[in-house]
Amino acid sequence: MPINTINTILSGVKSATDIGQLLVEAHSSYDKAQLKIEIEKLVDTLHDVKKQTRALEDELYEKDREIKRLNEKLEQKSKAKVTIIGQFAYTNNPEGIPVGQAYCASCYENDEALKSFAIVNTIAACSKCKCTVHFMEAKRIMTPELFESIKAEHSHIIKQL
Structure with missing residues (x-):
């Protein structure tokens, strides 16, 4: 036009x-x-x-x-709200509840980068900082129900940013 x-x-x-x-x-x-x-x-x-x-x-x-x-x-969107649970960072849904795949908490805390884990055998390594975690934990998909369960039992490891 x-x-x-x-x-x-x-x-x-x-x-x-x-x-x-x-x-x-x-x-x-x-x-x-x-x-x-x-x-x-x-x-x-x-x-x-x-x-x-x-x-x-x-x-x-x-x-x-x-x-x-x-x-x-x-x-x-680029400044997505994130919740850190132990060694993992999860993006929050619009209600502020962490959901989806796990990202490296260390990378997010250092430079707000959401870096995924590469799985090799029973180890998952961050694609950026190379920190390692157990592969089952890295593969876990966070759901609102799982978050509520973790929050009830381990609230001390949860940090919402």
Whole structure:
């Protein structure tokens, strides 16, 4: 849409320029009536250009607002709330309950990086800092029910960030 609007604006400016050039080159043979008609055409063309420019400004303003909204949404996602349970970090759902796969708590605490574990035999190693944990713990998918169970029995190992 903005490209069409820009083309319309440029076409209007060209028409206004052509009319202006015609008026500049006009000889004295132009009578007042013809001169008035040409000036009215010029004013109408410039009015259309002004309307199109305003429409373009409005559209660009809306696009800027949408970009800002999406950037804010992206920033919120990148700053996901996290709960640390022992050696593991879990992202929180909208209700603030940790869910999903386990990430390395050490990496998250050091640089807020959510790094997963690579499993080799019975050991799981962080893909970044290489800390190791038992593979069964690293494979555990956190659910709200499991979190409530852990919270009831081991609340001292839970740190919500």
